[in-house]
Amino acid sequence: MKTLTSRQKQILEFIDGFGRDHGYAPSIRDIVKGCAISSTSVVDYNLRILEREGLLRRDAEVSRGIVRLGQGRRGNRTIPVLGQIAAGFPIPVPAADTWATAIEGETVEVSHELTRGIEDVYALRVKGTSMIDALINDGDLVLMRSTNHADNGDMVAAWLKAEQEVTLKKIYFEGDQVRLQPMNATMSPIYSDAANVEVQGKVLGVIRQM
Amino acid sequence: MKTLTSRQKQILEFIDGFGRDHGYAPSIRDIVKGCAISSTSVVDYNLRILEREGLLRRDAEVSRGIVRLGQGRRGNRTIPVLGQIAAGFPIPVPAADTWATAIEGETVEVSHELTRGIEDVYALRVKGTSMIDALINDGDLVLMRSTNHADNGDMVAAWLKAEQEVTLKKIYFEGDQVRLQPMNATMSPIYSDAANVEVQGKVLGVIRQM
DNA sequence: TGTCTTAGAGAACGACTGTTCTACCGGAGA
DNA sequence: TCTCCGGTAGAACAGTCGTTCTCTAAGACA
Numbered sequence: 001m002k003t004l005t006s007r008q009k010q011i012l013e014f015i016d017g018f019g020r021d022h023g024y025a026p027s028i029r030d031i032v033k034g035c036a037i038s039s040t041s042v043v044d045y046n047l048r049i050l051e052r053e054g055l056l057r058r059d060a061e062v063s064r065g066i067v068r069l070g071q072g073r074r075g076n077r078t079i080p081v082l083g084q085i086a087a088g089f090p091i092p093v094p095a096a097d098t099w100a101t102a103i104e105g106e107t108v109e110v111s112h113e114l115t116r117g118i119e120d121v122y123a124l125r126v127k128g129t130s131m132i133d134a135l136i137n138d139g140d141l142v143l144m145r146s147t148n149h150a151d152n153g154d155m156v157a158a159w160l161k162a163e164q165e166v167t168l169k170k171i172y173f174e175g176d177q178v179r180l181q182p183m184n185a186t187m188s189p190i191y192s193d194a195a196n197v198e199v200q201g202k203v204l205g206v207i208r209q210m
Numbered sequence: 211m212k213t214l215t216s217r218q219k220q221i222l223e224f225i226d227g228f229g230r231d232h233g234y235a236p237s238i239r240d241i242v243k244g245c246a247i248s249s250t251s252v253v254d255y256n257l258r259i260l261e262r263e264g265l266l267r268r269d270a271e272v273s274r275g276i277v278r279l280g281q282g283r284r285g286n287r288t289i290p291v292l293g294q295i296a297a298g299f300p301i302p303v304p305a306a307d308t309w310a311t312a313i314e315g316e317t318v319e320v321s322h323e324l325t326r327g328i329e330d331v332y333a334l335r336v337k338g339t340s341m342i343d344a345l346i347n348d349g350d351l352v353l354m355r356s357t358n359h360a361d362n363g364d365m366v367a368a369w370l371k372a373e374q375e376v377t378l379k380k381i382y383f384e385g386d387q388v389r390l391q392p393m394n395a396t397m398s399p400i401y402s403d404a405a406n407v408e409v410q411g412k413v414l415g416v417i418r419q420m
Numbered sequence: 421t422g423t424c425t426t427a428g429a430g431a432a433c434g435a436c437t438g439t440t441c442t443a444c445c446g447g448a449g450a
Numbered sequence: 451t452c453t454c455c456g457g458t459a460g461a462a463c464a465g466t467c468g469t470t471c472t473c474t475a476a477g478a479c480a
Contacts, residue, residue, distance in 0.1 A: 007457085022269065023277035025234055027437055039459045044439070046457090059232065063273030063437055063466060067233035135345045135418075208345075208416040217427085237467055249429045254469070256427090273436060273467055 004053070008046050010035050012055060015068060025066040121145055121204065124157075136168065140208045144201035155203040161196050168203065214263070218256050220245050222265060225278060235276040331355055331414065334367075346378065350418045354411035365413040371406050378413065 004012070014034045018026040026034065031043045047066070050056050059065035126140045136142065150156045156171045158180055169180035169190070178197045180190040214222070224244045228236040236244065241253045257276070260266050269275035336350045346352060360366045366381045368390055379390035379400070388407045390400040 005457085022275075023267070024269075024272070024274055027273065028439095029437070037458085039461090040438080041440080041460080042458055057233070058438095059234075061438060061465070062234075063237065064234055065438085135347050137345050204419070206416070206418040209414070215427085238469095239467070247428085249431090250468080251430080251470080252428050268468095271435070271468060275468085 004050075005046075007035070007037075008050055011043065011046055012050060012068075015056070015066060019068065025064040025068075027064055122201075136206055137208060140206055142168070142206055143204040145204050146201050148199050150199045150202055157200045157203070159198040159200050160190075160192060161198065166200065171197075171199065214260075215256075217245070217247075218260055221253065221256055222260065222278075225266070225276060229278065235274045235278075237274055332411075333417075346416055347418065350416055352378070352416055353414040355414050356411050358409050360409045360412055367410045367413070369408040369410050370400075370402060371408065376410065381407075381409065 011031055014031055015026060018030060018034065028040045028043045031037065032040055037043055047056070047058060051058050054069060056069055057067045122144050124142050124144060126136055126138060126142060144157060150171050152172050154171055155168065157166055157168055158171060159166050167180060167190070172179040172181060173194070176194045178192050178194050180192065180197070221241055224241055225236060228240060228244065238250045238253045241247065242250055247253055257266070257268060261268050264279060266279055267277045331353060333351050333353050336346055336348060336352060354367060360381050362382055364381055365378065367376055367378055368381060369376050377390060377400075382389040382391060383404070386404045388402050388404050390402065390407070
């Protein structure tokens with residue numbers, strides 16, 4: 001990338017500032033005024049360069065059609081809070097329609113850093129202190145990736161069919177057995193038949209508010 | 211708030227969708243096409259209602275001057291990660307210049323929900339498992355509000371002057387004594403002279419990525 | 421039945437705005 | 451000196467876009 005001229009940096013900064021102040025992009029003439037430039041063609045000229053450099057996108061013949069690209073502008077993901085998780089209480093694996101209806105309810109906003117671009121993410125509010133061994137407290141929000149697959153050592157929400165309960169544990173596959181390991185050394189792991197265990201989701205992160 | 215008509219909901223959803231797709235707001239005529247409405251005046255009429263209900267803001271005579279308000283659209287805060295915290299290692303209370311230089315370094319993006327509009331927020335990365343009693347693990351990010359004041363029961367970063375160390379504990383003021391309470395019942399609280407304890411910050415939240 | 425309110429349709433006006441064409445200027449290179 | 455090029459000016463054009471005025475229609479209410 002070629003280094004930007006001071007004018008181009010100035011225009012870029014003006015666009016960002018204008019967006020923060022107004023909530024929409026400036027017009028060419030807004031930039032003319034804001035950067036003390038005397039002609040719209042100069043702005044157009046420099047915007048073409050900035051677009052070529054990949055710093056913004058322009059939609060032809062659209063008023064205020066400048067969209068800033070690059071840096072941390074990607075915004076938030078809105079994640080549905082599908083329900084609560086507590087020992088002995090099943091979590092519904094979200095189906096397409098569950099998803100839609102959940103949108104109406106509680107949601108959290110998280111940055112892309114946390115979800116890392118993963119699509120099927122939902123959140124569960126932890127009820128009770130039964131997960132305290134896993135450093136997860138009452139009221140915490142766990143970000144879950146909806147999946148039926150897990151790797152050794154992943155922290156998962158596991159559905160124990162016979163026991164009819166869900167626990168949040170680390171999972172280890174040992175032959176046709178599955179070991180569900182609490183994160184507290186003083187607690188014993190649960191061993192179960194692999195057929196009896198169904199992975200409902202993988203924990204991506206934890207958010208706690210105080 | 212009066213309940214919205216289906217047309218108003220439709221327009222609202224179209225605006226949100228258009229914004230996601232294009233990065234800028236639709237024009238009135240975009241809404242006309244997108245919602246199969248036959249006149250711009252109908253859109254204008256409904257937009258006025260939506261504006262009155264506080265669901266959006268319109269800037270007069272500005273192309274694509276619709277700004278969606280309400281729900282979780284407020285965008286992110288960029289929080290500087292000022293350093294690490296580990297037992298026995300002092301946290302610098304951020305001064306104005308520390309702040310500026312830290313901006314250049316690592317940052318996290320968090321939604322406004324977490325910071326609740328509070329200004330002086332910084333983050334610390336937890337090193338080691340010395341805070342595990344407080345349900346905070348190695349590598350976690352603690353969101354701190356920079357303050358010298360704390361209320362009874364707040365979780366704070368406390369600087370013990372004589373011992374030259376910082377701990378993350380619940381704080382209780384008991385006369386001229388201060389009780390620093392770990393969050394694990396099997397551990398004993400630390401009692402210290404009030405003059406020996408300096409609150410450096412209050413924990414607002416914890417973010418853990420797995 | 422007549423009036424008011426809500427909702428929608430259609431068209432026209434004028435301001436807003438992106439695009440483009442021509443011209444000017446200074447420095448680098450031949 | 452002449453030419454080319456990056457950068458700048460100014461102006462005109464045409465399409466975009468918000469606003470507003472007039473009309474229509476259906477339901478509520480007295």
